[in-house]
Amino acid sequence: MIRRRAEAAFGRAAAAVRRSFTEEHTSRETAGSFSVGVFITMLPTLGTGLLAFVALAWLSERVNRIAMFASVIVFNPAVKWGVYGASFALGTAILGPVPGATPATVSLAAGPGIVARLLVGNLILALAAAGASYVVCHRLVSAHAIRETSLAATVADAVPVTVDDGDASRDGDSSR
Template sequence: MSRLRAYVRSIREELKHEIEASLDGEYTPKQVAGSFALGVFITSLPTLGTGFLLFIVIAYVFSNVSKLALFSSVIVLNPPVKWGVYGSSFWLGSLLLGPVGGVSRSDISLSAAPEVVVRLLLGNFILAVVFTAVGYVVAYRLTAAYRRRNGESGIIDGVM
């Protein structure tokens, strides 16, 4: 049991070190926040698993993207949370475009009728934009506060 605790503690310390390195690293708070927000946007959309591949391409092609911030967005919108997002997306799309006769939230899927898919995608896109904006602000403020607390305020590039 103590060996398991030691292993968990070492993982936790390594993760903490990686997060602090990302926040202290070569990226500005705007780059960290932008990377996180981009990840939130992609993760919010119904990419059917291709979002992760897109993350890999983005991380490889763009040097100014914080890889840790980009990939950490998956934690926020993990698979169980996404089902709630999809239900909310359909509700929002139906609110804006009108209901689809004979369809309930339990019928939502990308294989459903085109009317359902349009409402799902419209609502999902709107929620993705909102989540992205909120994610950017939160990531920026957390990164800036972390750097101020650690005496790195000269690096922070002004107020958003």
Template sequence: MGRGRIGRYTERVRGELHDAFREDFTPRELSGSFAIGAFITMLPTFGIGLVAFVAIGYVFGWVSKLALFASVLVFNPAVKWGVYAASFALGTILLGPVEGVSAAGVSFSAGPDIVVRLLVGNLILAVLATILSYVVVYRFARRYQSTAVAETIDETLEEIAETTLDSDSESG
């Protein structure tokens, strides 16, 4: 990926999260929504994850659909292949190597030993990504909302000052 492409991708993720932050959700709801999305997206759901997103968004009113779906931008299909490779490597470290199989020859059709290593590693990475996602988005949301509150207070004070000054100049 070129620098320009990464920059556009980063701006897209930032834009989606910015839109989610402007919704009427608390930082915990936003970060929880993104973290749930990160967990589901990290797992090998083969498209069923999107169905889970719709169901979660429909059933739970506290879930920010924008934050939930923003996680797909971070853990997109291109990134997931790297996640799967790291998952298999982690599973192999934890459970030991599979005889006669190299990292280049990994596929679901290669056998249950490989699938188990892939899923164990993937589950661990998904949990780590979920925790990290929650913390990062929570901090961003808190910072964003405190900045938004400060800007709203400033705007309100300016309006009060203008109104007060206008009424004083009219009466004086």
């Protein structure tokens, strides 16, 4: 029973991905949706970025929801710590070190300087990642459309799905 439910969920997800890539959205809409998702996900929104995803998906029919939410998989919480570290380093390189703050003695008074460097670096990295993700996603979706192969079919070929519900008539046994 659990296996059938999982297979049904996989089938629905595969159909949604197939429709998303081929019927519902152009390659530019898919790439734009993923790019916007990358930009929002990289910002230090403390989880409110998902609310922005829902609002964007509700406001526009042109948003490819699957592509936008896929960015959360790419920039998951484990990856974001590295993004924040790189953002702070980039912000410090641009704005200079935080006055009066050393790694050994950081006080609350240095908070605004640290946050400013984090936000400046993060905004620059988010813009760069969004641009790069648009180009990569657009090329992948365009190549997918040119080859006319279904992503879901490719996944289904790689992961064979069989239904075993104990019904002998499905196994080719028609001797009953």
